[in-house]
Amino acid sequence: MPASITLQNVHLDLPIFDVSAISLKKRVLRMGRRNRIAEDNTGVVVVRAIDDLSIKLESGDRLGLIGHNGAGKSTLLRVMAGIYPPSSGTVDVQGKSVPLLDIALGMDDQSTGRQNIRLRGLLLGMTDAEIKRKTEDIAEFTELGDYLDLPLRTYSSGMRVRLAFAISTAVEADILLLDEVLGVGDASFQEKANKRLQDLHARAEIVVLAIHSSDTIRKTCNKVLWMERGKLRMFGGVEDVVNAYDEAMNPPQT
Numbered sequence: 001m002p003a004s005i006t007l008q009n010v011h012l013d014l015p016i017f018d019v020s021a022i023s024l025k026k027r028v029l030r031m032g033r034r035n036r037i038a039e040d041n042t043g044v045v046v047v048r049a050i051d052d053l054s055i056k057l058e059s060g061d062r063l064g065l066i067g068h069n070g071a072g073k074s075t076l077l078r079v080m081a082g083i084y085p086p087s088s089g090t091v092d093v094q095g096k097s098v099p100l101l102d103i104a105l106g107m108d109d110q111s112t113g114r115q116n117i118r119l120r121g122l123l124l125g126m127t128d129a130e131i132k133r134k135t136e137d138i139a140e141f142t143e144l145g146d147y148l149d150l151p152l153r154t155y156s157s158g159m160r161v162r163l164a165f166a167i168s169t170a171v172e173a174d175i176l177l178l179d180e181v182l183g184v185g186d187a188s189f190q191e192k193a194n195k196r197l198q199d200l201h202a203r204a205e206i207v208v209l210a211i212h213s214s215d216t217i218r219k220t221c222n223k224v225l226w227m228e229r230g231k232l233r234m235f236g237g238v239e240d241v242v243n244a245y246d247e248a249m250n251p252p253q254t
Helices: 021-030 073-081 113-123 128-142 145-149 157-168 187-203 214-220 238-249
Strands: 004-016 037-039 045-058 062-066 088-094 097-100 175-179 206-210 223-228 231-237
Touching: 004 073, 004 206, 045 073, 045 088, 045 206, 045 231, 062 073, 062 214, 062 238, 073 088, 073 097, 073 175, 073 206, 073 223, 113 128, 113 145, 113 157, 128 157, 157 187, 206 214, 214 238, 223 238, 231 238
Parallel strands: 062 206, 062 223, 097 175, 175 206
Antiparallel strands: 004 045, 004 088, 037 045, 223 231
């Protein structure tokens, strides 16, 4: 069955604990976000993170998510990944979905690089056989050499990101969910990383990418969803949506 993602009238309310409802409401109102917070029937403050969103993606779609920080892009990726179940509405995902939202999730400081390849690989849904088959390719891509036999706690932050990136981009997915393009290493390694990411995009049937770069959206995507305060503001072809967004973000000076 071809991969697909269908969201129908999806709402997501996130509870905010250990905060005064009155003080939170005052802060949100000062930010101009009225109507996004409320209290549930137990008195817990909830924030509406996704507001009545409907969208359908089919095999071959490459969707770019745009909007300012806090617009709901990362939250929407987590809804698509099944991390956040909707408060109402339906989410139907057909195909194997792999979220690359926190590439270092599941890695252990006390384990070696090679052991972390297995740990992170299992978390991403790889089988033992698949991990064994891909370990040497992952190891070679990282350019970490003998460090792969040392505990992760001995790694620099850049080395950690290289290893996490190499493992995460070794997955086979029908649907790929990405939160921002990663910066990994120096210019030569970054070029290699971008090529690996492009190969991963090509293997997936559907890609959903949250990113601030309009140029990357134009090069990568065939559809764009512009989000604002958890709502769909505009959805359609790349040029129409990106141009409208850029004009809104950079209005002409008078």
